[in-house]
Amino acid sequence: MNTWFITGTSTGFGRLLTEQLLDRGDRVAATLRRPESLDDLAQQYGDQLWVGRLDVTDSTQVRQVVDAAFVALGTIDVVVNNAGYGVFASVEEASDEQIRRVIDTNLVGSINVIRAAMPHLRAQKGGRILQISTAGGQTTYPNFGYYHASKWGIEGFCQTVAAEVAPFGIALTIIEPGATPTGFGNSLDSAPIMPEYEDTPAGDVRRALAAGAFPLPNDPAKIAGAMIDLVESGATPLRLQLGPDTYRDVRASLVARLAEHEAAEAVAFSVASA
Template identity: 55%
Template sequence: MDARTWLITGVSSGFGREMTQQLLRRGDRVAGTVRRTEAVDDLKAEYGDRLWLARLDLTDAPAIREVVDRAFADLGRIDVVVNNAGYGLFGAAEELTDEQIVHQLDTNLLGSIRVARAALPHLRRQGGGRLIQVSTYGGQATNAGASVYHASKWGIEGFMESTAKDVAPFGIGVTIVEPGSARTRFRDGSSRLAAPMSAYDDSPAALTRGIRDPALPSVGDLAKTAAAIAGCADLDPAPVRVALGSDSYTHIHKALTDRLAELEAGRDRTFSTDAACRTVRR
C-alpha cells in the first residue's frame, strides 16, 4: 500500500497519539493538531518532517480554517482527515453551568463540524479522500449523567451521516467510528465533572462522579482500537458507522433494539395522525 498523508486532530494522547505513532512507524505522513506541541516533542524528534504539527483549540473557529488550509498547502494532498479531538463532560443537566455546556458543544460538535467544513473543499478539489469522525457508542446509546456529552455526539453523528450523502458524488467517503472503553486519558485526564448537587446524590447521574476512578474496567485495547480506526480508510465503500469493542456493540444493540420496539409499540398511534387515516397492516 502506498504511503498516505493524514490530518488528525488531538494527537497528544489517547487514540490520536497511538494512531499517529502507528502511521508514522509504517511510513505515512501525519499533520497533527495539539493544544501543546511539547506534548509530542518525542514524536517530532523521532519522525522529523513526516510529522507536521500545529497548535489548535477547537473552540477557535478562525484558527481551524487557517490550520486546515495551511496543512493542505504545506503537504499537498491529504488523503484522510480524522476528527479525533474532544473530551467528556459529566454530571446531571441541572448540575452543569452554561459555560461548561457551551464549551462542550463548541469543542465536540461545532469544532468537529468546522474541521470537516474546512477540509471538504480541499478533498473535493483533489478528487476525493476520506473523513473519519471519532465518536463513541454514546453517539447512539446514552448513560445517565452525560446528557450534554451525548448531545455533542448524537449531534455530530447526525451531521456526518447527512454529510456523507452530500459528498459521496465527489469520491469522499465519511465514516463515524464508535469505540467503547479503552485505556486512554479520556476518563482520568480530559474528562470534566460538574459540581455535584446533593439532590442528585442518590440518582443514576451520581455514578458519573466516579468516572476518574482508575479501577474502572476498560474492555478495548488502545493499540488495536487505534489500528482499527485507521483501518476504516481502507474499507470500500466507506461504511457510515463502525462500532469497535464488544461493549460498544452491546450498548448500541440494546439501544437500537429498545428504540425499534418502542416505535413498533406505538405504530397505530403514529399512523393515526396521517391526513388520510388507513388501517395499519402488521
C-alpha cells in the same frame, strides 16, 4: 503511503494513530493545543510529521491550520476528527461554560474541521473523513447528558454529510469506540454535586465510577490499528463500532428503540389526513 490530518494528537487515540502511522511510513499533519507534546516524534520522524497548533473551538484558527496543512503537504487522504472534551455532571450541575465548551469542542469544532477540509477534498476529487464518536453517540448514560448531546449531534451531522459528499468521491465513517483506557475518563471535567441527585441514577453512576466499577475492556492501540486497517481496506461503512461493549450497548439501544417505534405504528398512522 497516505497522508493524514488528525486533531487532538497529544494523548489517546490521536497520539496512538500518529505513532502507528509514522512507524509504518505514512505522513501525518498532527494538530493539538500544545505542539511541544510531539517534540519527541518530530525529532524522530522529521519531515514525515507536520505539527500545527490548533484549538478546534477557534473557527478562524481551524480554517487557517487546515489550509496550511493542505498547502504544506499537498494531497491529504484522511481527515480524522478526534479532539474531544467531556463533562461529567447531571443536567442541573454543569455550568454554562462547561456546556458551551463540550458543544463547541465536540460538535461545532468537528463541524468546522469538516467544513474547512471539504473544499480541498473536493478539489483533489476524493478522500476519507473519520469522525471519532463513541457508543454514547447512539446510547445514553446518566451524568453524560451534555457529552451525549454533542455526540448525537455530530453523528446526525455526519450522516447527512456522508450522503452529500459521496458524489465527490469523499467517504465519511463515524468511529464508535467503547470504554478504553486512554486517560479520557481521568480528564473528564466535573461540577459541584447537588445532593438532590444522590439517590437517582446520576448518583448511582457517580458512585460506581468513583469505585472503579466500570470495566475498560478495549485495547487503545488495537482500536487505532483498526481505524488504519479500515482505511487500507477501502471499506466505507457509515459507522464502525469498536469494542464488545460498544457492540452490545448500541445493539440493545437500537432494539429497544425499534420496539418502541413499532409499538407506535397505530397512533402514527391515526393522524394521517383522510
